[in-house]
Amino acid sequence: MSKQINVALIGNPNTGKTSVFNALTGLNQKVGNYPGITVEKKEGICKLPRGVKAHIIDLPGTYSLNASSLDENVVIELLLNKTDKDYPDVAVVVSDVENLKRNLLLFTQIKDLKIPTILVINMADRMEYKGISLNIEHLEEQLKTKIALISTRKNKGIDKLKELIATHKELSIEPCLDASTIDKAYFDNLRKAFPNQLLYKLWLVITQDVNFGKTDRQTFDAVEDFKTKSKTDLKRLQQKETIKRYQFINETLKLGQTIDLKSAKDLRIKLDRILTHKVWGYLIFGVILLTIFQAIYDWSSIPMDFIDSSFASLSEWTKSNLPEGAFTNLLAEGIISGLGGIVIFIPQIAFLFLFISILEESGYMSRVVFLMDRIMRRFGLSGKSVVPLISGTACAIPAIMATRNIESWKERLITILVTPFTTCSARLPVYLIIIALVIPEGRILGLSYQALTLMLLYLIGFGAAVGSAWILNKILKIKSKSFFVVEMPNYKLPLFKNVALTVLEKTKAFVFGAGKIILAISIVLWFLASYGPGDDFNNAETIVTEQYASENLTEDELNQKIESHKLEHSFIGIAGHAIEPAIRPLGYDWKIGIAIVSSFAAREVFVGTLATIYSVGSDEEETIKNRMAGEVNPILGGPLFNFASGISLLLFYAFAMQCMSTLAIVKKETNSWKWPMYQLVIMSAFAYIVALIAYQVLK
C-alpha cells in the first residue's frame, strides 16, 4: 500500500519555485482554481523512494506570511487551517542562493507555525559565478531543518529533495527563534487568553486583514476581555518582528555563508544599464514588441493554411463517406466547421503565449514595469498595469487576475476596467480573417501591410485602454494609498521545460474552454439555420422552382437558389433579418449580424459562426476564407467584405465587450455587478459608434 503525503511548495517570487514543481511532477500536474476565488491552483503527483507518493501543491509566490494580496492569502489560509484536505505534511521552502538572506525571512515564519519544513536552496549552479560558498551543516543546525542544495537548470539535487520529502517524519518542528520577545507583555497576555492556540498563528490572525476561515475568527472573537492594539501599534510591532528575524538570519549567515565579492560577477547591473536606460530601454522595448508581432504573423501562416484546408477536406470527406441524413449534416456543417474555426488559431495563440512566457521567465517583464510606471501613472495606472495589459494580448481573464499585485485599489480597479480593450487572442481569429480579406498583400520596409494592420489594431486596443484609464482616473473618486514595490530579479535564460509547459497548458485551456462554447453554439446555430417555420421554409423547393421556372437555370444554380431561400427563411434567417436595420449602417448583412450576436458569448465564435452559416447547404469543398470572399453584398453588389465594411468590423471587435467569461471574472474581482455592466454597455456602445463612423466615411 502506498501512502500519499501532502507537500506544499512555498517561496518568494523569482526563486524558481515553479521549476522545482515541474522537476518533481513533470507532466503529472493540473491547474485549477481555489474554490470560490480565481487564484490559480497548481497541483501534481510525484513518486518518491520507498513507494511513497506525494501530492504536491505549488502555492503562489510570497515574500512573507504578512499577506498583501489575494494570492498571498491563499498561502496563509492553507498553512493556518489544519483541517484543510491540502494541509501540508511537509512544507518545502524554495529559496534562491543569491537572495538567501531575504528568502530566509519567509522560512523562519513557516518554522514558527511548527510545520515540518525542508529548505531548498535553488540555483546552486550560480554559486561559483557569484562567489558564494555555503556551510550546509551549520545552516541545517541553526535553522533546525534539512537542506537540499539543488539546481533545476542542471537537473541536480532533485533526488536528494525527494529523499528528504520521503523521510519528512524526521524533521524538527522547533521554531528558529522566539518572535514573542518583541513585546513580552502583549504576547503573554495573548497566550493567557488563548492557551490552546499556537502563539504565532494568533499573531498572524490578529495582524492580517483577511478572513482565515470561520473557526479561527470565532475562537478569537469569543474572548471579550482581550484587547487588541491599534493598527499603528501593530504595524510597529510587525516592523520589530521583521528586524528581529533579520537579526537572527544575519547571525546565522555570518558562519553559514561567505560571499567573495571579488570573484562575483553581476550581469544584471551591466544589462540594466542598457535595458532600463532612459532612451535605449524604450527603444529596445519597442523593437521587441514589433518583432513579436511580425513573428506571430509570419511563423504561423503555414500551419494555419494547412489546418484550414484540412478541416475543409474533413468536412467534405464526412459528407461523402457517411450515410446521408441530418446527423451527417450536423457533423459536417455544424461541428466540424465550428471546430475548424477554433483549431486554426492554435498556432498563433501558442506563439503569443510563448513570447509572453519568455518575457516573464527571463525577468524582462519587471524592467518593463520599471520603464512604464511613470508614464502609466499619468493615466491613473501603475507600472504594474503593464503586465496585465501585455498579458491581456493573450487573454483578459488571467490578465485581470494578474492585477492583484497592484497595491493601490484605484489603480487596480482602473486596470481591471480597461484591460478588456487590449487585443486578446480571441480577437485574433476575427482580425486575421478580415485582414486577409480586405488588406492587400505587399510589404513596406520588410514588414507586410497585413502585419502592420495587425500591429495597428494592437496599438488601437492599447490606446483605448490607456485613454479610458485617463478618463476613469478623472471620474473615479477613490482615495487609496498607493505603494509601489517591484523586485528586479536576475536575468535568466528561460528554461525550455517551463516555457513549454506554460504554452501547452494555456493553449489547452484556451482551446478546450473556447472549444466547448463554440461547439455548443455551432450546434445550436446549425439547427437554427437548418430548420424554419412556415411554408416559406418547408416548401422552399416548390416556391423557388416556380419563381424561376421561366429562367432556364441549370440544376446546380437552382439548388443554390433553393438553399439560400431556405437559409433566409430559417429561424436564424428570420432573427438575422430582424436585427439587420441596426447593423446595416455599419456595412454588415444579417449573417454577420448573427455572428456578432453570438460573439457576445465569446469573440472567437465569430469565424466559426460564419463558417457554420455559410457551409449549411453548400456542397463544395471550400475554406472559410474563400467562402467569405465569395459573399456578395445583397444591396450594393460587390464583395460583402470590402475595405469599408472590413475596417468597420475590425473596429467593432476592437472595442466591443464581447466575452462572458471576462465579465464574470470582473464581477469576481471587483465584487459587484456594477463594473462589468458598465464595461458591457459603454464599450459596446462605443464600438457601435466608431464602426458606424468608419463605414460611413470609407464607403
Added chain:
Amino acid sequence: MTLADLKRGQHGIITDVSSIHIPLKLLEMGCLPGNLVELVQVAPFADPMYLNINGTHLAIRKETAIHIIIETAHE
C-alpha cells in the same frame, strides 16, 4: 538626506524608515536601518528608482523614497 536625494551610482546607508509611510513588504525585502543601498538606475524624471538594497534589487517610487532617511556612504 533621504533616498530620493541619491544620484545614480551613489551609495548610502539607511538610518531610519518612517514606518507609517513605508509598506511592510518593503521592510521585509530588506529596507531596514543599517543596510547599504545603491541607486542603480532611474527612470525619466528620477521616478521610479531602481535600488540595490543589501543585494536585493527592487524599484520604488520617489514618493516612497522620500520617507527613507539615509546617510551617504562610500563603498
